[in-house]
Amino acid sequence: MRNAFADEILSLARQDPRVVLLSADIGNRLFDKLKAEFPDRFYNCGVAEANMIGVAAGLAQSGLRPFCYTITPFITYRCMEQIRVDLCYHHLPVTVVGTGSGLSYASLGGTHHSCEEMGMLRLLPGLTVGGPADAPELRALLRDSLNQNGPVYLRIGKKGEPEMHSAVPALKFGQSITLREGTDACILSIGTVLPVAMAAADKLAEQGISTRVVSFPTLKPLDEKCLTEVFSRFKVVATLEEHSILGGLGGSVAEWKADHPELNARLVRLGTPDEFLHLTCEQEEAREHYGLTAEGVASQIETLLRPA
Amino acid sequence: MADTDIASLNKIAAQMRGKVIEMVAASGAAHLASAMSCLDIVVAAYWRILKLDAATAADPLRDRFILSKGHAASALYAVLAERGFFSKDWLDSFATHGAPLAEQPAPGCAPGVELATGSLGHGLPVGAGHALAAQIQKHDYQVLVCMSDGECNEGTVWEAAMFAAARKLQNLTVVVDYNKWQATGRSNEVMQLSPLREKWAAFGWKAVEVDGHDISALIDALDRSKQETGKPTAIIANTVKGKGVSFMEDDNNWHYRVPKAAEVEAAKKELGLL
Numbered sequence: 001m002r003n004a005f006a007d008e009i010l011s012l013a014r015q016d017p018r019v020v021l022l023s024a025d026i027g028n029r030l031f032d033k034l035k036a037e038f039p040d041r042f043y044n045c046g047v048a049e050a051n052m053i054g055v056a057a058g059l060a061q062s063g064l065r066p067f068c069y070t071i072t073p074f075i076t077y078r079c080m081e082q083i084r085v086d087l088c089y090h091h092l093p094v095t096v097v098g099t100g101s102g103l104s105y106a107s108l109g110g111t112h113h114s115c116e117e118m119g120m121l122r123l124l125p126g127l128t129v130g131g132p133a134d135a136p137e138l139r140a141l142l143r144d145s146l147n148q149n150g151p152v153y154l155r156i157g158k159k160g161e162p163e164m165h166s167a168v169p170a171l172k173f174g175q176s177i178t179l180r181e182g183t184d185a186c187i188l189s190i191g192t193v194l195p196v197a198m199a200a201a202d203k204l205a206e207q208g209i210s211t212r213v214v215s216f217p218t219l220k221p222l223d224e225k226c227l228t229e230v231f232s233r234f235k236v237v238a239t240l241e242e243h244s245i246l247g248g249l250g251g252s253v254a255e256w257k258a259d260h261p262e263l264n265a266r267l268v269r270l271g272t273p274d275e276f277l278h279l280t281c282e283q284e285e286a287r288e289h290y291g292l293t294a295e296g297v298a299s300q301i302e303t304l305l306r307p308a
Numbered sequence: 309m310a311d312t313d314i315a316s317l318n319k320i321a322a323q324m325r326g327k328v329i330e331m332v333a334a335s336g337a338a339h340l341a342s343a344m345s346c347l348d349i350v351v352a353a354y355w356r357i358l359k360l361d362a363a364t365a366a367d368p369l370r371d372r373f374i375l376s377k378g379h380a381a382s383a384l385y386a387v388l389a390e391r392g393f394f395s396k397d398w399l400d401s402f403a404t405h406g407a408p409l410a411e412q413p414a415p416g417c418a419p420g421v422e423l424a425t426g427s428l429g430h431g432l433p434v435g436a437g438h439a440l441a442a443q444i445q446k447h448d449y450q451v452l453v454c455m456s457d458g459e460c461n462e463g464t465v466w467e468a469a470m471f472a473a474a475r476k477l478q479n480l481t482v483v484v485d486y487n488k489w490q491a492t493g494r495s496n497e498v499m500q501l502s503p504l505r506e507k508w509a510a511f512g513w514k515a516v517e518v519d520g521h522d523i524s525a526l527i528d529a530l531d532r533s534k535q536e537t538g539k540p541t542a543i544i545a546n547t548v549k550g551k552g553v554s555f556m557e558d559d560n561n562w563h564y565r566v567p568k569a570a571e572v573e574a575a576k577k578e579l580g581l582l
Contacts (some may be wrong), residue, residue, distance in 0.1 A: 020444065040444050043475070051433045051467035058437015061422070063368060064444065066437075082464075085427055086434060090415045 001157040001192070002099050004135030006030045008142045009067060013038050016065065016146060022056055024049045024070035026099070049074045053082035053096070060092040065146060071105070072098030072155055076117035087151040088124045094152075095145040101131070101155035102191065102242030106277065106286040114155070115272045118190075119247020121153050122220045128152045128173050129220040131191035131241075136165040137177075137217050144172045157192040164194050164215065176223040182212035185301050186230045186265075189240040190216050190249045196287065197240050199294035200301070207302055219249055227256055231263035236304045238268045240297060242287070245271040266304055270297055312355050317523045319580075320390070321351045325552045326581040327386040327399060333572045335403035337411045341550035341562035343383035345520075346454055346485040349545055350375070350387045352526040353452055353483075362392045365419040371449050372438050374422050376431020377456035377485065378412040385409050385418070393420035429462025431455060432482060436472045439480035439540070450534065453482045458490025461499050466511065472540045473512030480540040481533040482508075485520060487549040489560045508542035520545025553578050 010033050013019040021034060025047045035042045045052035049070060056066035068075060075098045076083070087094050098114065105112035122129045128148055132138040138156055145152045152173070169177055176188070180201055189197040194215050201211040212234070214226065230237050239250040250269025257267055272290050279289055287293055291300070312320070324347050332340040350373075354360070358371040375384045382402060389396045394408075398418065401407035408418055412426030422438075425431050435453040442449050459465060472480050486504060488495055496502050508515035514537050518525045526545065533541035549563070550556030553575040567575060576582045 043440070045471060046467075046474070048467035048471060050464045051436070051471050054430055054433020054464065054468065055437035055440060055471065058434040058439070059441045059444075060437075061434070062438050062441030062445070064441055081427065082430070082433070085424065086430060089424055 001135050001138055001161050002027065002030060002159055004138055005069070005097065005099070005142070005156060006034070008139045010034045010037070012142065012146065013041055018063065018065040020059055020064050020066045022052050022066055022068045024052050024074065026070045050079050050082050053079045054086050056094045057086035057090065057092050060094050061090070065093055067095045067097060069097045069099065071112065072101040072114040072117060073112060076114060076121060080120060083121065083127070083151070083153070084124050088126050091126050091150045093149055095142070096151065096153045098153070098155045100158045103277065103283050103286040104158040106281055106283045110276045110278070113277060115242070115244045116247065118155060118219050118243050119251060122247070122252065126150045127220065128218070130173060130218045131155045132217045133189065133192060133194035133215045134161050134163045134165060136163060136168045137171060137215065139168045140171040141173065141217065148173065155191060161192045162195045164198070171217065173218045174221045174223055175218065176214050176216045176226045178212060178214050180211070180213040182210040184210045184234065184305060185236040185238065186212040186214060186234040187238045187240055187297070188214050188216040188230070188249065188253065190219060191242055193240055193242045193287070193292060196292055196294055196297060200297035203294050203298035204301060209302060209305060211301070216249065219252055222252060222256055224256070227253065228260070228263070231257065231260065231265040234265050236268060236301055237265045238270055238297065238301055240292070241271045242292065243271050244274060245269040246274055268300055268304055270300060314524045317351055317355055320355065321348050321523065322552065322579040322581060324351060324383065324386045324390065326576050326579050328382040329567060329572055329575050331382045331386065331399055331402040333567050333569070334400070336566050337382065337403040338564045339379040340565070340567070341556055341560070342377065342456065343380040344551050344553070344556065345487040345547045345549045346377065346380050347383050347551070348521045348523050349454055349483050349485060349526060350383050352523045352530060354387050354391055356527045357530045358452065359449070362419065365393060369447055369449055372422055372435065372451045374425070374431045374435045374451070374453045375413070376425050376428070376453050377459055378425030381411065381413050384413070384421070388418065388420040394418050428456070428459040429464040432465050432468040436468050436477060436480060439472065439477040440475055442479055443475070443477070449479065451480045452530070453480070455482055455484050456490070457484055457486045457488065457495040457501060457504070460484065460501055460504070461490070469508065469511040469513065476538045477540045478536065478538055481530065481543065482540070483543045483545050485547050486544050487547040489549045489563065491563055505542070505544045508544070512539060513542040514539045515542040515544065517544040517546065520547035521551055
């Protein structure tokens with residue numbers, strides 16, 4: 001996904017002279033092409049993430065379109081106030097991109113995990129929050145970020161994520177994409193955990209349960225049209241994310257549903273629990289640990305549809 | 309940009325001090341002494357240094373002035389009104405319900421206010437961004453950031469200092485209003501600030517020290533900051549908190565205190581305004 005990010009930024013820089021990339025001493029060699037072609041449009045801001053966000057604000061106030069890039073916990077938790085004051089309070093068109101989100105860096109320990117940042121950031125007024133599932137969705141959202149007149153946060157994966165789309169989809173912020181139709185249950189998935197949703201739907205099909213899978217890459221603003229439709233149509237709607245069930249997609253949808261008591265579907269929030277992960281493991285094992293697997297997701301949905 | 313002489317500028321600075329005293333007395337806002345401390349810096353900048361006036365307040369090529377010590381906003385507002393950026397009537401409603409000018413600046417609250425400040429340590433990183441944008445877009449405007457000494461406690465100040473020096477942001481100048489106080493104590497006791505000029509020099513800046521109430525010296529230092537050195541400039545302006553009124557000078561109670569009517573009158577007399 002990070003290679004797609006570098007490639008797409010280069011393409012955007014070619015199309016739009018306002019595009020400037022700031023990174024915080026990450027992505028060794030990743031941006032070599034951009035640096036070679038546009039030496040004054042890439043800046044390594046050093047291991048000083050908070051300053052990087054402030055610099056981006058100044059660039060945006062002067063008419064440029066900065067993208068800021070580094071590992072998710074550092075560009076989010078550490079920069080919360082800069083994102084809030086410099087970017088959101090001034091409503092500046094800066095796109096903040098966190099790489100290696102969720103449990104991508106599981107093996108590096110809790111300092112490198114980010115299972116709370118979407119919940120924190122979505123509270124900020126005027127901030128668009130997205131989590132593309134794969135490289136094509138990332139490219140679509142990066143392109144659409146240039147259409148926004150305010151700040152954007154994108155949480156992306158690391159590398160080697162399976163591509164769920166054969167081409168760049170026609171996707172804008174606030175929209176979702178149905179990847180598989182179904183009639184009994186619906187899974188709304190944000191971010192790189194989408195293949196788990198698809199595999200879970202296969203498992204459920206073996207049990208005679210027909211499941212719609214929706215890639216739901218924008219946490220804010222929510223695709224309310226989609227929510228209204230799925231909560232009207234299905235018995236069970238599951239949210240799936242490599243993020244805490246507090247505050248992220250599950251939290252957002254739960255809040256939305258509280259405002260729509262007329263809709264009857266049962267909501268189940270699948271994600272990480274309210275705890276730090278202390279297990280030494282890789283991303284796949286971390287997902288297993290939290291039941292974010294095809295079997296885990298299928299079994300949660302099956303239980304709700306067929307109570308014992 | 310009329311070349312107002314120094315005697316006139318000193319008189320203007322005294323009038324501005326009288327104005328912020330009235331604004332604080334009327335509104336009950338805090339930080340009077342902080343505003344008085346930086347007033348000569350703001351006057352020198354707006355009357356003699358910045359290529360910026362009411363007509364160019366939104367011009368992409370304008371010089372930028374960022375008051376990073378947003379708690380001293382009354383000083384900036386008084387100067388902007390005097391320079392015709394907005395009506396002086398706005399000063400009368402400063403920090404009152406529904407007024408355009410809040411106690412600390414909000415985004416776009418008034419023509420000439422570049423940045424919502426008040427949370428310290430934001431002005432220099434954003435100012436560095438403006439300065440870098442000039443480099444990228446091949447513009448030749450200057451960016452002037454006024455900070456407080458207490459603000460130098462913030463880590464982002466030093467992140468920005470290293471960044472600006474690495475990027476050779478010669479068009480960026482910071483003036484530190486070094487009044488030796490922060491909210492609750494001496495700024496050299498709360499944190500080890502001293503030696504402040506040497507710190508900025510060690511961070512790769514051209515760093516000079518001036519009397520922050522000598523408008524002529526301030527103008528001279530600000531002019532020199534435009535010289536081609538490949539470095540950003542830090543001007544350590546030695547100031548006195550509450551400058552201009554004997555019973556406020558160097559008395560940190562005036563960080564928060566609001567003058568009573570008799571004190572306003574006494575202050576204005578000392579400033580030669582009555």
